[in-house]
Amino acid sequence: MLSNAVYINRASVSVPFVVSGANVAAGKVTSVASSGWSFQQGETPRRSDPFDLSVYVGSPVSGVLIVEHPNDVNSIRYLTDLGCQNYRLAEVLTVAIEKSGDQFIAREPRRGWYGYGDSEERAIGSFASSLVEELEGLGAREDQLSQHLREELGQLRSVVIPQR
């Protein structure tokens, strides 16, 4: 299945399966797949430097794969669930995880959302819970927000939506 993918550095390509998470770095990389997803790991022969690729696959058959050069980004996760009873995600979020000092930082680069913790899992958990806490905190102060915070609240509301 991996032979169907096209690897392009720092680019998004469509691949014929859903990618729930992908890790690219020098040396061995470990990942935890979402439950219910099958897991596949491969190594690309197209690069001379050490390069591991972990891919989670599932259905329906669509998705995006982002391949990054080995750098500060330890891994890229695709967040599909907030682990929250009251809210869910309206879209899959791409979250880059990097080690910084003693902490791991989980960051959604496009919107600047982040969370952190002393492990990758805690950083992801912090990221997810901070989305909900920020949404509720900004929402509670909606009438008092300056322009840029109103825009942030709007962005959060378009992505973090109440559970049906």
Next chain:
Amino acid sequence: MASLESDKVDGALENKLGCEVDRKGRDHNFYWVKENDIVLARTKISKGPKHTLSDTLVTMMARQLQLGVAGNLVKFVACTLSKDGALDIIRAAARGQQSSVSAAKPVSPTKPALRTKPTRR
């Protein structure tokens, strides 16, 4: 490297900058910078034991606080930047964002576009 201790930042934001602090969240404490009942900025610190906020985290917190660069937050915590100095930076950032939003707004279709008269040579 511009790392800071979480308890020092917590104290500076609450006691020196006068942030409204919300500690009710499950995982984070939130710090709201308010002036005249308007929320100008906010940031957060993870709950739990004291920890070191790395250079990257300090940079992201400084951005959230509208302080621009990490160095301004470091100076504020180290008391080499005053509350008034910090608020000046935050206000200026808020004004800049407001004006850039206004500038980016399209011209209302109900208003005729400004036309400049051709100059005679």
